[in-house]
Amino acid sequence: xxxxxxxxxxxxxxxxxxxxxxxxxxxxxxxxxxxxxxxxxxxxxxxxxxxxxxxxxxxxxxxxxxxxxxxxxxxxxxxxxxxxxxxxxxxxxxxxxxxxxxxxxxxxxxxxxxxxxxxxxxxxxxxxxxxxxxxxxxxxxxxxxxxxxxxxxxxxxxxxxxxxxxxxxxxxxxxxxxxxxxxxxxxxxxxxxxxxxxxxxxxxxxxxxxxxxxxxxxxxxxxxxxxxxxxxxxxxxxxxxxxxxxxxxxxxxxxxxxxxxxxxxxxxxxxxxxxxxxxxxxxxxxxxxxxxxxxxxxxxxxxxxxxxxxxxxxxxxxxxxxxxxxxxxxxxxxxxxxxxxxxxxxxxxxxxxxxxxxxxxxxxxxxxxxxxxxxxxxxxxxxxxxxxxxxxxxxxxxxxxxxxxxxxxxxxxxxxxxxxxxxxxxxxxxxxxxxxxxxxxxxxxxxxxxxxxxxxxxxxxxxxxxxxxxxxxxxxxxxxxxxxxxxxxxxxxxxxxxxxxxxxxxxxxxxxxxxxxxxxxxxxxxxxxxxxxxxxxxxxxxxxxxxxxxxxxxxxxxxxxxxxxxxxxxxxxxxxxxxxxxxxxxxxxxxxxxxxxxxxxxxxxxxxxxxxxxxxxxxxxxxxxxxxxxxxxxxxxxxxxxxxxxxxxxxxxxxxxxxxxxxxxxxxxxxxxxxxxxxxxxxxxxxxxxxxxxxxxxxxxxxxxxxxxxxxxxxxxxxxxxxxxxxxxxxxxxxxxxxxxxxxxxxxxxxxxxxxxxxxxxxxxxxxxxxxxxxxxxxxxxxxxxxxxxxxxxxxxxxxxxxxxxxxxxxxxxxxxxxxxxxxxxxxxxxxxxxxxxxxxxxxxxxxxxxxxxxxxxxxxxxxxxxxxxxxxxxxxxxxxxxxxxxxxx
RNA sequence: AGGCGGGUAGCUCAGCAGGGAGAGCGCCACGCUUACACCGUGGAUGUCACAGGUUCGAGUCCUGUUCCGCCUACCA
Numbered sequence: 001x002x003x004x005x006x007x008x009x010x011x012x013x014x015x016x017x018x019x020x021x022x023x024x025x026x027x028x029x030x031x032x033x034x035x036x037x038x039x040x041x042x043x044x045x046x047x048x049x050x051x052x053x054x055x056x057x058x059x060x061x062x063x064x065x066x067x068x069x070x071x072x073x074x075x076x077x078x079x080x081x082x083x084x085x086x087x088x089x090x091x092x093x094x095x096x097x098x099x100x101x102x103x104x105x106x107x108x109x110x111x112x113x114x115x116x117x118x119x120x121x122x123x124x125x126x127x128x129x130x131x132x133x134x135x136x137x138x139x140x141x142x143x144x145x146x147x148x149x150x151x152x153x154x155x156x157x158x159x160x161x162x163x164x165x166x167x168x169x170x171x172x173x174x175x176x177x178x179x180x181x182x183x184x185x186x187x188x189x190x191x192x193x194x195x196x197x198x199x200x201x202x203x204x205x206x207x208x209x210x211x212x213x214x215x216x217x218x219x220x221x222x223x224x225x226x227x228x229x230x231x232x233x234x235x236x237x238x239x240x241x242x243x244x245x246x247x248x249x250x251x252x253x254x255x256x257x258x259x260x261x262x263x264x265x266x267x268x269x270x271x272x273x274x275x276x277x278x279x280x281x282x283x284x285x286x287x288x289x290x291x292x293x294x295x296x297x298x299x300x301x302x303x304x305x306x307x308x309x310x311x312x313x314x315x316x317x318x319x320x321x322x323x324x325x326x327x328x329x330x331x332x333x334x335x336x337x338x339x340x341x342x343x344x345x346x347x348x349x350x351x352x353x354x355x356x357x358x359x360x361x362x363x364x365x366x367x368x369x370x371x372x373x374x375x376x377x378x379x380x381x382x383x384x385x386x387x388x389x390x391x392x393x394x395x396x397x398x399x400x401x402x403x404x405x406x407x408x409x410x411x412x413x414x415x416x417x418x419x420x421x422x423x424x425x426x427x428x429x430x431x432x433x434x435x436x437x438x439x440x441x442x443x444x445x446x447x448x449x450x451x452x453x454x455x456x457x458x459x460x461x462x463x464x465x466x467x468x469x470x471x472x473x474x475x476x477x478x479x480x481x482x483x484x485x486x487x488x489x490x491x492x493x494x495x496x497x498x499x500x501x502x503x504x505x506x507x508x509x510x511x512x513x514x515x516x517x518x519x520x521x522x523x524x525x526x527x528x529x530x531x532x533x534x535x536x537x538x539x540x541x542x543x544x545x546x547x548x549x550x551x552x553x554x555x556x557x558x559x560x561x562x563x564x565x566x567x568x569x570x571x572x573x574x575x576x577x578x579x580x581x582x583x584x585x586x587x588x589x590x591x592x593x594x595x596x597x598x599x600x601x602x603x604x605x606x607x608x609x610x611x612x613x614x615x616x617x618x619x620x621x622x623x624x625x626x627x628x629x630x631x632x633x634x635x636x637x638x639x640x641x642x643x644x645x646x647x648x649x650x651x652x653x654x655x656x657x658x659x660x661x662x663x664x665x666x667x668x669x670x671x672x673x674x675x676x677x678x679x680x681x682x683x684x685x686x687x688x689x690x691x692x693x694x695x696x697x698x699x700x701x702x703x704x705x706x707x708x709x710x711x712x713x714x715x716x717x718x719x720x721x722x723x724x725x726x727x728x729x730x731x732x733x734x735x736x737x738x739x740x741x742x743x744x745x746x747x748x749x750x751x752x753x754x755x756x757x758x759x760x761x762x763x764x765x766x767x768x769x770x771x772x773x774x775x776x777x778x779x780x781x782x783x784x785x786x787x788x789x790x791x792x793x794x795x796x797x798x799x800x801x802x803x804x805x806x807x808x809x810x811x812x813x814x815x816x817x818x819x820x821x822x823x824x825x826x827x828x829x830x831x832x833x834x835x836x837x838x839x840x841x842x843x844x845x846x847x848x849x850x851x852x853x854x855x856x857x858x859x860x861x862x863x864x865x866x867x868x869x870x871x872x873x874x875x876x877x878x879x880x881x882x883x884x885x886x887x888x889x890x
Numbered sequence: 891a892g893g894c895g896g897g898u899a900g901c902u903c904a905g906c907a908g909g910g911a912g913a914g915c916g917c918c919a920c921g922c923u924u925a926c927a928c929c930g931u932g933g934a935u936g937u938c939a940c941a942g943g944u945u946c947g948a949g950u951c952c953u954g955u956u957c958c959g960c961c962u963a964c965c966a
Binding site: 006008009010194201217218219220221232264265266268269270273274275276277281282283284342343388389391392395396399487488490491518555556562564566568569571572574575576577578579581582583584585586587588589590630632634635638641642649650653654661738741742743744745746748749750751752782834835838839842845846847848849850851852853856859860 | 893894895896902903904906909910913914915919920921923924925926928929930931932933945946947959960961962963964965966
């Protein structure tokens with residue numbers, strides 16, 4: 001058998017790289033397109049090519065890897081599809097910044113050259129995050145790695161676009177969109193972040209055209225008045241009722257604009273009159289549509305005032321604001337201003353203030369898609385877990401607005417639409433057309449806009465499997481089994497995949513969606529560069545090892561909660577890894593002469609500890625399987641942690657030391673070696689999905705048959721290993737040992753001091769158990785002598801431990817501290833008395849006896865007997881002790 | 891403004907089917923016992939946010955209050 005040349009402390013560094021390469025070389029990550037095995041598939045939430053692994057990725061991918069390794073070991077044809085996202089705006093920004101260093105803009109290069117440049121960038125840096133995933137131990141099928149701009153995925157994008165268009169679900173329209181003046185593109189509603197800002201509310205006078213008087217409007221953005229085309233009041237507002245239909249003069253511009261009535265205006269706010277700027281305000285745009293108002297755009301794509309802004313032309317919007325305010329004031333139009341806190345939309349990417357702007361964009365008509373996607377969840381075709389997120393999903397689907405899918409950038413999937421300038425024909429096609437289908441003109445102009453990045457992401461579950469081709473992989477793995485992602489992209493991504501999957505494939509993209517928490521710092525704050533509270537996963541891996549890091553993530557992922565990350569926790573689990581490591585070292589040292597599992601050992605040759613540990617292990621296996629099946633990662637992790645550390649290491653290994661050290665029966669020893677070997681082997685299998693590296697290292701040292709733990713079979717529960725008798729017997733042994741240790745501890749007696757003890761066990765059955773366990777008790781309690789008898793008198797100078805009817809006397813000749821012992825027993829008595837009153841009260845309660853279930857009553861009665869017994873025994877012991885300590889008079 | 895989640899030991903959190911509260915870390919005491927001091931043994935610690943209600947019995951179910959976090963929407 002293996003000899004132990006393992007170092008005292010586990011060193012993750014070399015082993016991790018070694019085993020990852022080993023797995024790769026053997027193709028263990030690869031899934032089969034067709035297989036007799038049942039399929040299980042996960043598509044990775046594709047990280048941005050520009051991305052660096054952060055805590056969110058680390059958690060997300062750890063959980064996926066735990067599940068995929070688990071399923072693979074269970075014999076599934078397990079596919080974890082990896083890939084990255086082209087991340088339109090983000091990537092374009094990165095490359096533009098690179099260009100800026102060289103003093104060029106993308107416009108200097110031109111579209112084609114610029115895109116070439118982005119591809120170059122991707123080639124050079126795009127692999128960073130995938131390499132980081134490898135360090136995390138992710139068992140993705142890298143042979144299938146995809147990129148959203150790959151040829152086939154781009155084909156899928158065009159195909160879906162055309163289908164949606166032909167299905168009447170894509171339209172082009174002038175609409176108010178969120179415009180980022182820095183990125184020079186429209187962005188979707190979801191990409192706008194609102195932040196509270198301190199600003200002002202300006203009150204401006206708009207004089208009536210006829211007669212005297214004026215109407216006062218309030219605004220936080222005075223510069224937009226240049227584009228006002230109406231003033232609106234609530235039709236029920238008595239103050240303004242008679243003014244509806246009249247006109248006012250727009251100051252500075254001197255445009256005549258109407259006063260209109262619309263319920264959008266609230267009577268309570270300000271003067272009850274609102275200036276309407278349809279081109280630069282979402283609500284105003286809606287008002288304008290209802291009333292057929294003129295829409296006047298006053299800014300260009302950089303938010304600089306255009307020709308419609310009169311003298312303010314050429315000014316930036318905020319410069320213009322100051323000038324407008326100044327001019328209003330000097331013209332006598334400004335009533336005043338007051339400080340005002342309001343929400344301002346920012347670009348999620350560059351944090352510039354969003355400018356709502358009317359422009360021509362492409363939209364997806366979303367309602368019909370949302371309806372199907374809602375129904376699929378209602379019918380349970382897809383489960384959203386934890387279930388609380390279902391509500392959020394429905395809520396959003398019900399209030400969804402059309403999806404603006406066009407972006408005015410260069411990096412992305414160019415919209416497959418061509419225009420013929422000759423006849424004005426528009427051609428929507430999956431392939432580049434040579435000539436106009438209408439007039440034959442061969443000079444066609446392709447739409448400049450590209451698609452929102454999320455458009456291609458929405459196709460990910462089937463585009464990565466080869467669609468639009470009917471590939472075997474698609475047939476095998478779609479719908480995918482599980483999607484694991486953060487709840488922050490439930491709308492961006494999950495909802496859209498549902499819609500697109502159902503529309504295109506006529507089936508849901510995944511059976512289960514598991515939404516995990518967000519990783520925050522130890523104070524519960526979102527990690528961000530600006531706050532400087534980022535914990536870098538790779539740094540943690542370097543410092544504590546991947547296994548410790550992964551286990552931490554899994555252990556702290558309670559469903560639906562935030563994960564608060566701190567280094568201390570990771571360090572704590574590093575200790576756990578080390579504990580496992582050392583338990584292995586110990587085992588190997590004592591398995592040197594173990595011939596292997598070929599030995600057949602009968603159950604009757606197994607010792608109590610052997611039977612007990614198998615029983616406990618079996619229970620743990622059941623718990624881990626159940627927890628993982630329900631995506632309760634923290635529970636699975638806790639179960640295996642508890643077992644390995646506190647049952648296997650703390651009790652079992654200590655119990656079997658004498659047997660292993662070889663003083664007793666050789667057959668017994670071999671049986672124990674067998675158990676030790678098997679239990680260790682199964683334990684590391686349980687741990688493998690969480691801790692892939694250290695478990696492989698251990699496996700390779702322990703098993704040495706050329707196999708890998710990664711493709712071994714995951715443990716399954718086995719009822720035949722259940723051994724309630726062993727559990728009961730060990731309970732008694734453990735209680736007695738703990739009782740002696742407790743006395744030792746409380747009396748401050750060194751662990752190395754051998755003690756003598758007497759155990760009084762009136763009940764015959766229990767006495768047999770204690771007698772059988774005698775050697776274990778002597779061993780673990782560090783006794784030099786132990787007498788076991790029936791009902792016995794209390795010896796002199798002894799501390800007493802009470803376990804039900806069992807009394808444990810620790811002989812303390814010369815060391816007896818009567819006062820200390822008295823205090824100790826009184827403390828215990830206090831507890832028991834409290835217990836006793838409580839239970840007796842309950843049993844005396846007629847309502848309880850009449851209404852509680854039979855099993856509960858039986859349990860309480862049983863408890864009563866035990867507590868009563870203990871109470872009696874303790875009482876006697878205390879009486880004796882008090883006599884001793886009481887000052888006698890001779 | 892609406893929706894969701896949360897307030898449990900000094901800290902971070904479990905507690906999934908109502909039957910007298912748990913873990914890890916930290917803390918205190920004793921120990922370098924031949925796997926591990928990244929260890930072992932023992933110990934201390936809780937008006938389960940607050941107020942009502944349902945129930946024989948509530949951390950757990952219901953109602954209200956309060957504080958914190960998030961999401962969605964946004965009244966100029």
